[in-house]
Amino acid sequence: MELTLLVSLENCLLGILIFCFLIQLYFSLFVHLKLALVKVDEIPDRAAKPLSVVICARNETENLKQYLPVVLQQNYANYEVVVVNDRSWDGTKDLLEEFSKQYKHLKIVTVNEGSKFIAGKKFAVTMGIKATSNEWLVFTDADCMPASPNWLLGMQQPDDDQTEIVLGYSPYLKKKGLLNALIRFETFFTAVNYLSFALKGMPYMGVGRNMAYKKSLFFNNKGFAAHMHIPSGDDDLFVNAHAHHNNTAIRINKDAQVWSVPNTSFGAYLRQKKRHFGAGKLYKAKHKFILSAQIMVQFLFYVVFALLLFFKTTFYPALVILALSIIVRCFIYPRLLKRLSYADLSWWFPVLDLLLFIFLVFNGFVSIFVKKIQWK
Template sequence: MILTQVEICLISFFAFCLFVQLYYVLFVHLKLANAAVEAVPELAKSPLSIIICARNEVSNLEKYLPAILNQSYPEFEVVVVNDRSWDGTEELLEQFEKQYANLKIVKILDNDKFIAGKKFAVTMGIKAAKHEWLVFTDADCIPESSNWLMYMQQPANENTEILLGYSPYLKNESLLNALIRFETFFTAVNYLSFSLKGMPYMGVGRNMAYKKALFFKNKGFAAHMHIPSGDDDLFVNAHATSSNTEIRINKDSHVWSEPNRSWAGYLRQKKRHFGAGKFYKPKHKFILSLQIIFQFLFYVGFAACMFFSLEAKYIAGGIFLLSIIIRCFVYPKLLNRLNYKDLRWWFPILDILLFFFLTLNGFLSMFGKKKVNWK
């Protein structure tokens, strides 16, 4: 077998891209695959407040709010912030208020002096909450079980100020749905694994918790109030440390959510998230950018090898196959652990599709008008 100098350099670079990828697979993500799953706590530690922000969510609140109000936890309140809704949300919440003593409604009116966006609504909910430990979710979310709050309560370690949960999306039969769920899976694998590694960098507002004192000590969202998204990930990125953050991955702690049903809606959502990511701490941006760049170069390197000799194609194919085999020992276990076991046989294909979709979305996100709009 004789390879040209160019082929040797290209294949060597392609193999190097694989080694960088394997760092994330074997030294970051594998920690989550092997992590012990916590058992349900025997006792509730202290009262807590759940905060939900809603803007024109009457159908979702009617469907999902009772499951939250009826959690098996001895003392908690549910603070729902009605942010200028006109679809019947106010009337529905008033009905629920008569049925549930633990429901508290906060109304934001059109004539109020406020900063537009979800962060203002979240801030109003936090101010209205009477308990120190705050649990966050959304109006279109439903807990996996009635034990959700037992997992998301204040941990036994008093130094823990932030608790990161996991929120998968509900399944329907479409390519978009499979792509959304797969992207959510990899996002969760990344932030949960890095948290276990001592580098928490984000959380999702559909299922997370933190101390009210932490919020006010750091002046809430003041540092990034002008950014449309980031009430969850930017807050965690700024204030989470290796010593004050824990995760919860037990299936009973999961919170399911309604996914986007249109490509346009999903693109808008990812555009907001892309905008928030630019404000992460430099070390987090570096390690996440490195991950994306070398994934991109891995696929580019493989495609480039296909234009050279048959020997180069065979070697490149072997490297690519090795990548898939190694990941087959890690990601199917994680997909099962994170409630997406139906995707475990499709992950190589979805991995490629997701990569191209996110690359396109990242390019599109650099253009267009930026506006503050959370719903």
């Protein structure tokens, strides 16, 4: 009787492992492979229409000093840069005024402390959008640096006027240490997901470090009114609510990417992911289901695999399934790592994949107990 129950348990666990493997194959071969094979659009050689860049900055003097000139010196015929000084006290105001003397297309918007002030980045973004002069808006952050002078040429409004949203890509700068590798790999995995699903006709998020949309889309849908109470989500929640297969395009050309400064401490990174986790709760139901299923399948895959190693009859079948999983994914993801400017992580893919899974589970657990979050 006990032997029969044991065999049934082994078969059940092996069946779960195979099921998880098949779900992995679906995401790898029928979603993410699209991004690996899609033709990368060339950067247009001319600026078709005027546009506005919107940057929100709070106490970002050093970053603005280093990166804002790259934004202000883009190879684009007609554009303005709107920088929102959001309650800074570190000299940001004086620095921006100095820049404005040299760059006439720089426009400064100041948000002051006050009893009527609405805390959060969304208020600053809204003030920046209101100050823009053009229909096409390109967004980035103060700690971001365009990969080339042709960044705006790549992120400009497409010829197809039906396109209202362009999702760009923003990798993190490489630094020493395991934390940096994990941050960059997590950014890669997130980007592969949202860019691939956009190609599949189901866009669900974008990143404010590099994205663009129409000003009319923002105001016709009352901006961030539906989720103004959430500290984060000025980028992903807006896209989640208003992007669909007919109005969204992606841009991953290396010249159209934007490099960003990563966190250097685990605590700061954890707080950043907590903000993102809070916004994700407001995603559309189908998007939450798909993203949750991805994590749960990965969780079950590793846990069930570990359990099967304790049984003699399933030890080798479990190893074979794990090997097949790694082989299939190593055929796809190193190619994507190279395409998305993380070629140095290719050899570490299997290890980082496991570490990322552990971190996501840990972050989800911590998020249950840590409630207070803010944008800066």
